[in-house]
Amino acid sequence: MIDIQAIGPDDWKSWSRLRLAALEEAPFAFGSQLADWIDAPEERWRERLSAPGAYQVIASIDGTPTGMAGGFPDDDHAELVSMWVAPAGRGKGVGNALMTAIEDWARSIGATVLKLSVVPGNDPAHDLYLRHGYVDTDEPGDLMPDGVRREIVMQKAL
Template sequence: MIDVQAIGPDDWKAWRDLRLAALQEAAFAFGSRYEDWADAPEDRWRQRLSEPGAYQVIASIDGTPAGMAGGFPDGDKAELVSMWVAPEGRGKGVGNALMRAVEDWARGTGATALELSVVPGNDPAHNLYLRHGYVDTDEPGDLMADGVRRELVMRKPL
C-alpha cells in the first residue's frame, strides 16, 4: 500500500535520506548536486522544509520510504519540484501518488496551473508528466549543474 504524508521541519532526517539518495541515484535529473548537500547541517535541512507556503511529501510503500516531491507557490501558479521515486518504488504507482498529492495541494492554494521542469532525456519522468496532462512549453528552463543543459519546462492547467 502506498501512503503519502505531508512533512515539515521535524521530518528533516527522512527527507534528507531520500534527497541524498535521489542526488546520488539520479544526479543527471537535478539542478542540485550531492556534494552541495551531503554535509549540510541540520539547520539547512530544516530551513528547506520550512519555506513559507511550501508543501513537501514523502511516499512510502508498506512503511518504507519510496519517493518524494514538493510544491512551491509562484503567484497564480505553483511549481512541482524535487520529484523522485526510488528504484524499488518505480512501476508501483508511487509517481502517480506523488503527482496527485502535489496537484491537490496546488488546487487548494488557488493556483490555476502547475509547472515543473524535467531534464531532456529523462523519458520515464517525462512520460509520467505527459500521462498526468502536462504539456511541453517553449520556455527555457534553468541551466543544469553542468552549465550546458537546460531543463524542459512543462505546464498543466488546474
C-alpha cells in the same frame, strides 16, 4: 499500499535520507548535486522544509520511504519540485501518487497552473508528466550543473 505523508521541518532526517539517495542515484535529474547537500547541517535541511507556503510529501510503501515531491507557490502558479521515486518504488504507482498529492495541494491554494521542470533525456519522468496532462512549453528552463543543458519546462492547467 502507498502512503503519502505531508512533512515539515521536524521530518528533516527522513527527507534528507531520500534527497541524498535521489542525488546519488539520479544526479543527472536535479539542479542540485550531491556535493551541495552531503554535509549540510540540520539547520539547512530544516530551512528547506520551512519555505513559506510550501508543501512537501514523502511516499512510502509498507512503511518504507520510496519517493518524495514538493510544491511551491509562485506568483501566478505553483511549481512541482524535487520529485523522485526510488528504484524499489518504480512501476508501483508511487509517481502517480506523488503527482496527485502535489496537484491536489496546488488546487487547494487556488493555483490554476502547475509547472515543473524535467531534464532532457529523463524519459520515464517526462512520460509520467505527459500521462498526467502536462505539456511542454517554450519557456527556457534553468541551466543544469553542466552549464550546457537546460531543463524542459512543462505545465498543466488545474
